Amino acid sequence: MNKATQPRMIQRYTTSQRINHWIIAITFVLLAVSGLALFHPSFYWMSNLLGGGVWTRILHPFIGVLMALCFFVFAARMFRHNFLTRADMEWMRHAPDMLNMKEERLPEQGRYNGGQKLLFFALIFLVLGLLLTGVVMWRSYFSHWFSIELIRLSSLLHALFAFLMICAIIVHIYAGIWVKGSIRAMTRGTVTPGWVWKHHRAWLRELRGTPTHDK
Numbered sequence: 001m002n003k004a005t006q007p008r009m010i011q012r013y014t015t016s017q018r019i020n021h022w023i024i025a026i027t028f029v030l031l032a033v034s035g036l037a038l039f040h041p042s043f044y045w046m047s048n049l050l051g052g053g054v055w056t057r058i059l060h061p062f063i064g065v066l067m068a069l070c071f072f073v074f075a076a077r078m079f080r081h082n083f084l085t086r087a088d089m090e091w092m093r094h095a096p097d098m099l100n101m102k103e104e105r106l107p108e109q110g111r112y113n114g115g116q117k118l119l120f121f122a123l124i125f126l127v128l129g130l131l132l133t134g135v136v137m138w139r140s141y142f143s144h145w146f147s148i149e150l151i152r153l154s155s156l157l158h159a160l161f162a163f164l165m166i167c168a169i170i171v172h173i174y175a176g177i178w179v180k181g182s183i184r185a186m187t188r189g190t191v192t193p194g195w196v197w198k199h200h201r202a203w204l205r206e207l208r209g210t211p212t213h214d215k
């Protein structure tokens with residue numbers, strides 16, 4: 001397609017939002033790998049990624065704080081786009097249609113669909129949970145403020161939140177790849193009008209200033 005016939009792209013993310021998102025994604029991978037290395041001896045070989053066991057133990061919490069800070073900045077910028085609406089509830093009721101590639105049966109979606117919004121709030125809960133339990137377990141600086149019972153409980157919860165977070169991000173990556181055209185939103189910042197029409201029609205109507213048709 002030459003430039004003249006190319007449809008005008010729609011901006012979905014700014015450069016700073018994308019840089020922030022990819023810092024979160026890279027730090028998440030580092031945390032998941034180093035966290036598994038700390039979790040069980042059978043994953044210890046993964047500590048090589050950060051230069052061995054000692055470096056893994058030193059760096060893991062600092063990378064965790066970096067990810068949490070970047071995530072909360074990003075989440076604050078995305079917050080107003082993730083308020084749940086009645087159309088989102090309807091989307092959740094019809095979620096199997098989405099998986100069966102019958103998206104036309106779903107109500108028109110705004111900038112994000114009900115599933116993305118649920119995941120967004122789950123991520124806020126999990127990152128906050130990982131940060132708080134991680135601080136309690138951070139022996140070099142903070143653990144002496146807390147009782148051994150609380151440190152033990154935090155270790156347990158930290159592992160549970162990490163497991164849920166890894167599952168949530170697998171779903172997030174799968175959805176990003178499965179909904180063709182989404183990855184370019186996070187690499188180039190833009191999406192095609194066709195992509196928006198297919199997946200986020202209410203958002204397109206909002207951008208174009210045309211009224212939403214409730215199905």
Ligand code: HEM
Nearest residue numbers: 024025028071078112116117120169173176182183185186
């Ligand atoms: C590791 C690889 C990752 C990939 C390939 C990836 C891919 C994507 C893509 C394609 C989008 C755009 C979706 C759209 O606009 O419809 C997106 C948005 C987003 N991503 Fe990721 N992501 C990754 C990791 C993460 C991680 C680790 C987090 C958080 C801890 C995260 C949080 C988000 C959030 C909050 C959004 C905006 C969605 C919303 O506001 O509801 N991503 N990601």
